[in-house]
Amino acid sequence: MFKLNNRDCEWQVGLTVKELLELKNYTYPRIVVLVNAEVIPEENYASTIIFDGDNVEAIHLMAGG
Amino acid sequence: MDLKNDQAGHKFLKEYNYDLGDLDRGYTNRTLYINVGTHEIKEKPVTPLMKDKFIGGKGFGLYYLWQAVTEKTKWNDPENEIIISSGPVGGITQYPGSGKSLVVTLSPLTNMPIDSNAGGHFGPFLKFAGFDALELQGKADQDVIIVINGNKGTITIEEAPAGAVDTHILGEQLTEKYAENEEDKRNIAVISTGSAAEHTNIGLLNFTFYDVRRKGIRLKQAGRGGIGTVFRDKRIKAVVIKFAGVKGNQNHPADQLTLNKTGIKLHKEIHDLDNVQNKMRKIGTANIIEVMDKYDLLPTHNYKFGAHKNTFKISSEVFISKVTQNYPDGCWHGCSMACAKAADHFELKTGPYKGQKVTIDGPEYENAAGLGSNCGIFDPDAILELNFYCDTYGIDTISYATLTAFVMECYENGILNKERTGGLELNFGNIEANFELIHQMAKGVGFGKIAGMGIRKMKAYFEKEFGADPKFLFDIGMEQKGLEFSEYLPKESLAQQGGYGLTNKGPQHDEAWLIFMDMVNNQIPTFEDKAEALHYYPMFRTWFGLNGLCKLPWNDIAPANNKFTDEPAKIPEHVQNYVDIFNAVTGKTIDKHELIRQSERVYNFQRIFNIRMGYGKRVHDKLPYRAMGPVTVEEYLSRQERYDQQLAEFLGYDTTGKSAEEKIKVMREYRESQYEKLTDAVYKRRGWTMDGVPMVEKLREIEMDLPELIEVVKKHV
Numbered sequence: 001m002f003k004l005n006n007r008d009c010e011w012q013v014g015l016t017v018k019e020l021l022e023l024k025n026y027t028y029p030r031i032v033v034l035v036n037a038e039v040i041p042e043e044n045y046a047s048t049i050i051f052d053g054d055n056v057e058a059i060h061l062m063a064g065g
Numbered sequence: 066m067d068l069k070n071d072q073a074g075h076k077f078l079k080e081y082n083y084d085l086g087d088l089d090r091g092y093t094n095r096t097l098y099i100n101v102g103t104h105e106i107k108e109k110p111v112t113p114l115m116k117d118k119f120i121g122g123k124g125f126g127l128y129y130l131w132q133a134v135t136e137k138t139k140w141n142d143p144e145n146e147i148i149i150s151s152g153p154v155g156g157i158t159q160y161p162g163s164g165k166s167l168v169v170t171l172s173p174l175t176n177m178p179i180d181s182n183a184g185g186h187f188g189p190f191l192k193f194a195g196f197d198a199l200e201l202q203g204k205a206d207q208d209v210i211i212v213i214n215g216n217k218g219t220i221t222i223e224e225a226p227a228g229a230v231d232t233h234i235l236g237e238q239l240t241e242k243y244a245e246n247e248e249d250k251r252n253i254a255v256i257s258t259g260s261a262a263e264h265t266n267i268g269l270l271n272f273t274f275y276d277v278r279r280k281g282i283r284l285k286q287a288g289r290g291g292i293g294t295v296f297r298d299k300r301i302k303a304v305v306i307k308f309a310g311v312k313g314n315q316n317h318p319a320d321q322l323t324l325n326k327t328g329i330k331l332h333k334e335i336h337d338l339d340n341v342q343n344k345m346r347k348i349g350t351a352n353i354i355e356v357m358d359k360y361d362l363l364p365t366h367n368y369k370f371g372a373h374k375n376t377f378k379i380s381s382e383v384f385i386s387k388v389t390q391n392y393p394d395g396c397w398h399g400c401s402m403a404c405a406k407a408a409d410h411f412e413l414k415t416g417p418y419k420g421q422k423v424t425i426d427g428p429e430y431e432n433a434a435g436l437g438s439n440c441g442i443f444d445p446d447a448i449l450e451l452n453f454y455c456d457t458y459g460i461d462t463i464s465y466a467t468l469t470a471f472v473m474e475c476y477e478n479g480i481l482n483k484e485r486t487g488g489l490e491l492n493f494g495n496i497e498a499n500f501e502l503i504h505q506m507a508k509g510v511g512f513g514k515i516a517g518m519g520i521r522k523m524k525a526y527f528e529k530e531f532g533a534d535p536k537f538l539f540d541i542g543m544e545q546k547g548l549e550f551s552e553y554l555p556k557e558s559l560a561q562q563g564g565y566g567l568t569n570k571g572p573q574h575d576e577a578w579l580i581f582m583d584m585v586n587n588q589i590p591t592f593e594d595k596a597e598a599l600h601y602y603p604m605f606r607t608w609f610g611l612n613g614l615c616k617l618p619w620n621d622i623a624p625a626n627n628k629f630t631d632e633p634a635k636i637p638e639h640v641q642n643y644v645d646i647f648n649a650v651t652g653k654t655i656d657k658h659e660l661i662r663q664s665e666r667v668y669n670f671q672r673i674f675n676i677r678m679g680y681g682k683r684v685h686d687k688l689p690y691r692a693m694g695p696v697t698v699e700e701y702l703s704r705q706e707r708y709d710q711q712l713a714e715f716l717g718y719d720t721t722g723k724s725a726e727e728k729i730k731v732m733r734e735y736r737e738s739q740y741e742k743l744t745d746a747v748y749k750r751r752g753w754t755m756d757g758v759p760m761v762e763k764l765r766e767i768e769m770d771l772p773e774l775i776e777v778v779k780k781h782v
Contacts, residue, residue, distance in 0.1 A: 005585070005586055005587040005588075006587050006590065007587060025359055025360075026585075027356070027359050028356055028359075028360075029341065029342065029343075030342055030343075030623070032628040032633070039628065039629070057586075058586075059586050059588070059628075059633070060581045060585050060586055061623060061627070061628065061633055061634070062356075062580075062581035062585075
């Protein structure tokens with residue numbers, strides 16, 4: 001189990017940030033991802049592995065109406 | 066006086082000359098009053114109190130409206146006013162999004178003040194012509210046109226010519242008529258509405274300006290709340306303003322250098338980042354159609370669902386191919402965000418203008434979502450044409466779309482049938498019936514006349530005439546305070562329910578749009594967090610309306626380093642930009658905290674205004690349940706996994722063996738109680754009683770303890 005935006009999320013071995021965003025259908029272009037409070041650059045999404053117990057934030061900077 | 070007018074045979078009902086005056090630090094320090102019934106025209110001074118407490122824009126509008134009406138005044142009484150004002154920052158050309166006009170009147174939908182804003186050139190031209198606001202009062206006994214010449218210092222009330230009312234014709238005719246030549250057309254701005262505004266409660270005001278590149282008029286709208294209906298009730302056909310000579314220092318700002326520097330900074334940001342962020346220059350607000358669908362937030366079939374398998378047919382890419390002309394397109398000088406879009410040479414397929422090739426402004430997100438998915442329509446050409454007719458007929462696309470979606474659900478539930486609709490088969494997705502409905506509204510005939518009353522009045526009518534269940538109508542009729550919801554699905558975000566429900570004018574998203582912060586990012590998990598957001602954002606966004614500013618350059622573009630700031634959702638650098646440009650124009654020295662207090666004064670004034678008119682209390686902040694959760698089994702089942710999980714997680718409710726109806730009941734009790742708790746928290750944060758009345762202490766704290774406000778408040782605490 002790990003936290004995604006402060007909600008429990010099922011953990012899978014080897015899960016990367018890129019795969020997590022795809023899994024959650026997070027397609028919005030202005031998302032900031034932090035793993036354990038560290039900002040992950042977009043070019044590192046595919047190589048950044050999420051570990052059991054990590055705290056992941058995927059903050060959508062969505063302007064809206 | 067303009068000879069062309071005399072030659073055209075127009076009768077001048079009143080002529081008035083004025084000194085052009087000077088603009089100083091964003092203010093002309095006077096306003097213009099016109100009574101179309103008595104033909105009185107006068108100038109009024111802008112007082113220090115107006116500038117200190119109300120700033121400008123909708124602040125001035127509310128201030129004047131308060132004085133014009135009593136608690137008994139109805140929208141169609143002669144004393145009701147339409148007030149149009151820009152604001153002290155409005156009209157600058159250095160910072161994007163500075164051409165807004167704010168319009169205030171008593172609404173035929175809500176019976177209390179409505180405010181709505183529009184882009185275009187009218188607001189800045191009005192100020193450059195010498196006036197910080199225009200008050201229109203009275204009721205003419207014949208159609209009139211008001212003409213303001215801001216270079217000559219003349220104002221006339223003229224008999225309106227017979228003929229076109231619809232804006233795409235009237236706006237063009239008036240631009241042609243009052244311009245000296247082709248070059249002069251850019252100096253003309255017109256406000257008008259259309260034929261449907263005469264027969265419905267959802268009339269809008271079109272703000273026409275001349276597009277030099279297209280050599281034709283463009284339309285922006287003050288859409289919400291039926292302002293166009295009031296306009297035509299006053300028998301005003303149009304207001305024409307002419308001003309030549311817009312310059313970058315027209316506002317005579319206190320600090321031109323800071324204005325220039327702040328503007329250049331944002332221009333560079335937009336240039337560098339827009340294409341990798343929201344693509345506002347490329348497609349405008351329509352960029353979020355597919356985003357809303359992906360996140361299950363796109364209103365579909367009268368807000369039942371948040372996505373549809375056919376959304377790809379109306380995605381932003383589809384509209385890019387149909388709409389844009391490969392250049393950014395703005396509605397006021399110097400706006401590099403340039404989000405206005407248009408489809409040129411669009412051949413109409415229906416209605417009185419069938420076969421005409423027209424320019425259609427838009428679609429914006431609201432139009433695509435409302436006229437499209439919410440009504441089950443996934444045909445981009447149909448959406449564009451409905452968009453066109455809404456504009457030229459002078460009806461609000463949001464109200465039209467939302468009430469049509471409501472009517473469609475009523476039709477599919479048997480509340481309506483062909484007999485009751487005069488033959489219209491108003492199922493979701495029926496494009497033909499939708500067109501017939503809008504054309505009926507323009508003529509004031511058939512079921513279009515009934516639908517044009519708006520959802521609130523339709524609900525009463527359907528109950529009385531057809532014996533419909535009022536509870537079901539209340540649940541699915543997406544209006545609150547009498548105003549139709551704008552086009553976002555709030556049912557999975559408690560904060561956005563507050564963003565719609567705990568508003569002054571009704572469920573329009575221009576106060577707070579918190580869906581992602583709440584539902585996706587989970588950044589405001591507690592009631593207190595949500596209440597703080599429902600204090601800050603409505604106050605911050607109110608400020609745009611005091612100053613003649615557009616919201617979009619605030620957060621539809623963000624600095625590259627914004628993600629590393631402590632409050633990225635607020636876009637702190639842009640907040641400081643607004644502080645800087647306000648101070649640069651006015652010479653004042655506000656900070657970001659005083660910016661919020663400026664808004665708080667006007668926001669609380671508007672709340673008390675509502676209370677004075679018999680509304681504006683807790684009971685009026687109640688939402689239809691469709692905005693809060695699943696009303697029907699069909700809705701529950703569409704998200705069964707999510708809802709079952711929530712019932713288990715939040716309530717420890719075992720859903721095993723339970724029917725959808727049982728689960729809906731439990732879910733409803735829970736969600737309604739959540740909304741009540743949120744309401745408590747928000748009222749507390751805003752300094753209101755638990756009945757939603759601003760407390761005297763709060764008014765003192767924000768230095769808004771005006772005697773007339775205390776008098777109203779004391780009756781209700």
